[in-house]
Amino acid sequence: MKRSKLLVIGAIIGFFIGIVTVSLMAYSSVNNSTVSNSEAVSERMSYYPNTETLGPNEMRVVACGTGMPTARPKQAASSWLVELGNGEKFLFDVGTGSAERISALQIPYNHLDKVFLSHLHTDHFGDVDALFVGGALMGRQKPLRVWGPSGDTPERGTKYALDHLTKALTWDLVGRQGITDPRGYFLEAYEFDYKAVNKIIYEENGVTIRSFPAVHSLDGPVSFSLEWNGLKFVFGGDTFPNKWFDEYAKGADLAIHECFIPVPAMIEKFKFSPQSALPVATQIHTAPEAFGKVMSMIKPRMAVAYHFFNDFDIQPDLNDRIRSTYDGPLSLATDFMVWNITKDKITTRMAIVDEDIWPPAATDKPQVPDASIRVPYSKFINDGKLDMYDVIQPIYDEINEKYGLNEKQD
Ligand SMILES: [Zn+2]
Numbered sequence: 590m591k592r593s594k595l596l597v598i599g600a601i602i603g604f605f606i607g608i609v610t611v612s613l614m615a616y617s618s619v620n621n622s623t624v625s626n627s628e629a630v631s632e633r634m635s636y637y638p639n640t641e642t643l644g645p646n647e648m649r650v651v652a653c654g655t656g657m658p659t660a661r662p663k664q665a666a667s668s669w670l671v672e673l674g675n676g677e678k679f680l681f682d683v684g685t686g687s688a689e690r691i692s693a694l695q696i697p698y699n700h701l702d703k704v705f706l707s708h709l710h711t712d713h714f715g716d717v718d719a720l721f722v723g724g725a726l727m728g729r730q731k732p733l734r735v736w737g738p739s740g741d742t743p744e745r746g747t748k749y750a751l752d753h754l755t756k757a758l759t760w761d762l763v764g765r766q767g768i769t770d771p772r773g774y775f776l777e778a779y780e781f782d783y784k785a786v787n788k789i790i791y792e793e794n795g796v797t798i799r800s801f802p803a804v805h806s807l808d809g810p811v812s813f814s815l816e817w818n819g820l821k822f823v824f825g826g827d828t829f830p831n832k833w834f835d836e837y838a839k840g841a842d843l844a845i846h847e848c849f850i851p852v853p854a855m856i857e858k859f860k861f862s863p864q865s866a867l868p869v870a871t872q873i874h875t876a877p878e879a880f881g882k883v884m885s886m887i888k889p890r891m892a893v894a895y896h897f898f899n900d901f902d903i904q905p906d907l908n909d910r911i912r913s914t915y916d917g918p919l920s921l922a923t924d925f926m927v928w929n930i931t932k933d934k935i936t937t938r939m940a941i942v943d944e945d946i947w948p949p950a951a952t953d954k955p956q957v958p959d960a961s962i963r964v965p966y967s968k969f970i971n972d973g974k975l976d977m978y979d980v981i982q983p984i985y986d987e988i989n990e991k992y993g994l995n996e997k998q999d
């Protein structure tokens with residue numbers, strides 16, 4: 590073979606070795622940083638759940654619902670996950686559809702046992718049932734704890750709502766007795782005064798959560814602040830711009846506040862009458878221009894607008910309206926937007942999620958259920974069962990042999 594040909598072949602081989610080496614280096618740097626340097630990982634363009642360790646001084650916020658009470662595939666209703674570098678996790682609102690988004694984050698459900706509700710509209714608490722029962726089935730082996738405001742009458746408060754939700758789930762819960770790990774099927778409601786002004790409602794492990802009133806629909810709605818390790822997260826819930834948010838959200842690192850669909854779109858796309866669109870979008874809720882005015886007052890490190898359909902033909906007008914009154918850092922939230930927050934930096938990205946996820950492994954072993962507390966069928970219903978003994982027994986035999994058990998058919 591000619592020398593020049595050999596040189597060409599050598600160069601080609603060298604080129605490929607180079608590519609493999611560079612790829613391996615890139616792969617190992619990503620893997621190393623997953624373990625040791627989360628700031629480096631958050632330099633990735635996207636967030637892949639369950640692949641990034643949070644730095645000890647870092648906060649991560651994930652939008653698990655940013656939409657409306659009107660369901661759509663792209664946006665669930667209000668829900669926000671706050672994860673802290675000390676391992677603590679908190680959910681603010683669990684609006685309709687959000688349990689599905691939460692599941693995509695692949696977090697063991699024992700870590701998802703604390704929920705804070707801004708108010709009792711279904712777009713803010715409509716998936717509490719899904720998180721409660723589904724979460725227990727997916728490995729939450731402890732009660733679901735839910736904090737929420739009182740109302741101006743007892744039956745308009747969180748405790749009434751959750752006690753009656755539990756009652757409504759009687760059939761569901763009784764049917765699971767003696768069949769699954771029982772520890773997750775308890776819903777604990779912690780109701781606090783909706784008129785509390787910047788009062789502490791939760792304080793544990795260096796985390797302080799405070800509540801202050803919001804102005805929305807009826808007496809009762811609130812906003813929250815969460816402070817930890819010198820970082821401040823504020824979640825406004827639904828509200829007309831109010832003096833408490835102006836005072837207690839000031840200087841937040843991340844400030845989430847509703848920003849409603851502009852009135853023209855409410856009329857043209859939502860088919861509201863002008864007489865209804867005006868009060869709903871500007872008086873019960875916060876118009877984009879008013880959102881901007883609020884953010885200009887509190888000056889957060891990052892302002893987050895939500896509670897609108899975040900589409901290509903809504904965003905430009907909504908953004909212009911906000912920019913008429915606010916020129917600071919801004920995120921127009923949509924589901925699976927993620928913020929990594931440290932003292933020095935806020936990174937905003939989108940999560941890339943796996944639609945085929947299964948429940949993450951529970952942090953504790955499942956408890957074997959006590960079959961003696963199962964509620965039996967009536968004779969009438971039991972007599973309706975067809976004889977499947979011959980085809981079901983091989984399944985029992987297979988599993989009994991594999992796991993060393995002696996389980997028997999009903
Ligand atoms: Zn509301």
Ligand SMILES: [Zn+2]
Pocket residue numbers: 658667710712713827896
């Ligand atoms: Zn709402």
